[in-house]
Amino acid sequence: MCHRRSPDYSGNTYLGLHLGTDKFRALILDANLKAIYFSQVRYDVDLPEYGTKYGTVTDGGPMEFLACPVMWVKALDMLLNSLESQGADMHSIVAVSAAGQHHGCVFWSDLGLRRLCNLNPHLRLHEQLPESAFELIRSPTWRDTSTDKEVLEMTQAVGGSLEMAAITGSRTYARFTGPQIRKVFKQCPEHYERTPRISLLSSFVTSLLIGGMAAISVCDASGMNLLDLGQNKWSQKCLDACAPDLARRLRKPVASSQLQGHIADYYVKRWNFRPDCMVLSGTGSKGAELAGVLVEKDFIVISLDVSDTITMPLTKAPHLEEGHVMRHATRPDQFMGLLCFRNGLVARTIICEEVAKGNFDQFYAMLDATPKGNGGNLAVHFYDREILPISKGVLRWDPTMDNQQQECLRGVPSFETPEMEVRALLEGQIIHHCAISREMGFGPDPNTKVIVVGNDAKYHNLLQIVADVFNTPVYKRSGPEVCLLGSAFRARYAFYEHRERPCNCRACRRRGCREPKLSFHEFFRNVPSGLTLAAEPDPDSAKTYAPLFGRISQMCQLLGAQGAQFLDSKMNL
Structure with a gap:
């Protein structure tokens, strides 16, 4: 047996980060996995100079x-300052893991790479990574759907939607990174040519932490x-369909379990991080969510x-014409x-602004x-172009609406009361989600546990609608945001x-003293789920x-047909 003294890890802490759509969050866990410090930066409120909405x-x-990457850089700086001002001992942080919203990307400049590698504490x-650090001062995010032409071009180049889905797990989607990169290559060829590296948002944060260019994890890739x-490698066929010399820019x-290195000296000198603090590969928001x-x-x-969103672990990768199959963040051979x-x-x-002046407590109390069922009054509110199915618009049907009549295309302008508007919206959303999940084979069976997370998971009336529509018990988790918690667990x-x-010393290896490595879930098996x-x-x-499932499907089909006409006209421009 090894006679080396066992180190004391009881003072260790672990930092999880999440660069989300509308906010950047940080969470520190102590050695007992208790949340001890939390901070967040809301882009719209705390960084108004960037003019964002959501x-x-x-x-x-x-x-x-789009979003300015400097905004995210500044938000990270503000987060670390906030944690320090709360009294967090940054020197106790031994590992950091970051998650980022899926699909968004950052185009670095040569100057940016040089600055990144030489940060001044x-x-x-x-101040060191201003707009000149990036070839694009506005980066595409997951909400961007302006790449319909690029979607068509990439799909045709690889041999069709089914072939793209067979290779990558998803048909070509307008918000995915590949079509976004192709759009930049076509519309801004000089910027693309000058771009030495392209990061996803998870690897972007990781790059900031190590003071160098971090690789993209297969989960987010x-x-x-x-x-x-x-x-688990780039498809040459897809790279060729996207843009030239792309593999060099992506690395x-x-x-997902690979270390990217130690924290940059900048953080050691500025915030007193320990020099051997490990930085893990970043992952996408949903990968971290499953980990949490x-x-x-x-x-x-x-x-x-x-x-x-609806997310579930998969032992094997099914072939889906819609929806996405992605690599699992903590189970290397699963999806x-x-x-x-x-x-x-x-x-x-x-709708909350219209009926309750933005007061969500009052909004949900209207339910x-x-x-239940709202007397047959239903609404579909697709203000942004919806993904499943591709459609856009607002449609309200009362119980007398006949889908065979012309008036069903217009629906009714409004319902009798604000309370009916609220229930029509919420039931319409949850029925739509459930219907799509059943079509895709994601619907829960009697043994499946449905866990609801996110900003609106705190409203019991909404969770009751989820339970009734999915016809299954619903669980929620108390405490920090699950995605953020998953990042800290990964650290x-x-x-x-x-x-x-x-110990990995020679004597221990020779004597076979080493215990088998625990998997991620084995390691956390005795930790309460908090559900x-x-x-x-x-x-x-x-x-x-x-009876309402069929009507929601009909309403979505009508909006989808109108959206297809709009898309055809746009493609012909």
Whole structure:
């Protein structure tokens, strides 16, 4: 046996970061995995100089949703200052992990790379990485759907939608990184030519932390329409369909569990980080979300946030014509399924402003004044172009609406009361989500646990609608945002995997003293999941909602047909 003295890790802390759509958050866990410090920067409120709404600017071209990368740099600086001002001992942080909103990307300049590698601790981050550090001063985000022509071009180049889905796990989507890069190559060829590196937002944050260029993890890379999902490497066919000399700008993708290095000296000198603080590969928001749930199998996660999503772990990669199959962040040989619904919190906020002057407590309390099923009054609110199905517009149907009549295309202008408007919106959203999930094979079976997370998971009335429509019990997790918690858990596991395991000295290896490495879920198996039962379906819920599924599908089809006509006209311009 090894006679070396066991180190004391009881004072260690672990930092998780999440660069989200509308805010940048940070969480520090202590050695017992208790949340001890939290901070957030809301772009719209705390960084008003960038002029964002829900984290993006929309004054560019049609369907463009962009953000300035300097805003994210400044937000990171503000987060670390906030943690320090709260009294956090930054020197106790032994590992950091970052998550970022999927699909968004950053185009670095040569000057930016040089500045990144030579950060001066006497200056703030954004003072050293201004707009000149980036070839594009406005980066595309996941909400951007301005790349329909590029989607068509890439799809045709690889041999069709089914071939793209077979290679990458998803058909070509307008918001995915591949079409966004192709659009930059076509419209700004001089900027593309000068770009030495392209980062996803998760690897962008990781690059800031290590003071150098971090590689993209395979988990996040699988949301680009560029990764060969079966081989865990870039697909040359997809790269060729996207832009020239792209592999050099992306670098090779790496395992999500791989360390990217130690924290840059800049952070050691400015915030007193320890020099050996490890920085893990970043991952996408949904990968971190699954890591934070701490449920091993038989569950789906419904996130009610800026976008609504349904995520579930998959042991094998199914071939889907719609939806996404991506690499799992903590199970190297497994996958995750993802359905994304673009009109989530944004649509709820618009109606909340109309009927409750932006007061969400009052907004959700209005549900108590209307019966389940809303007397057959339903609404679809696709203010932004929806993803599943591709459609845009607002449509309200009362119970007398006949889908065979011309008036069904217009619907009714409004419902009788604000309370009916609220229930029509919320039930319409959840029925739509459930219908799509069933079509894609993501619908829960009797043994599946439905876990609801996100900004709106705190409203019990909404969770009751989820339970009734999905006809299954619904659980929620108390405490920090699940995605942020997952990032911190990944940092904790990285410390175990790369430093804490039994001694690796020659004597121990020769004597076989080393214990088998625990998987991520084995390591956290005894940690309470924090899940509590939030709502159970009423016995008559299936009878109430079953007739409404068909009507929601019809309404979406009508909006989709109108959207297809708009798309055809746009493609012909």
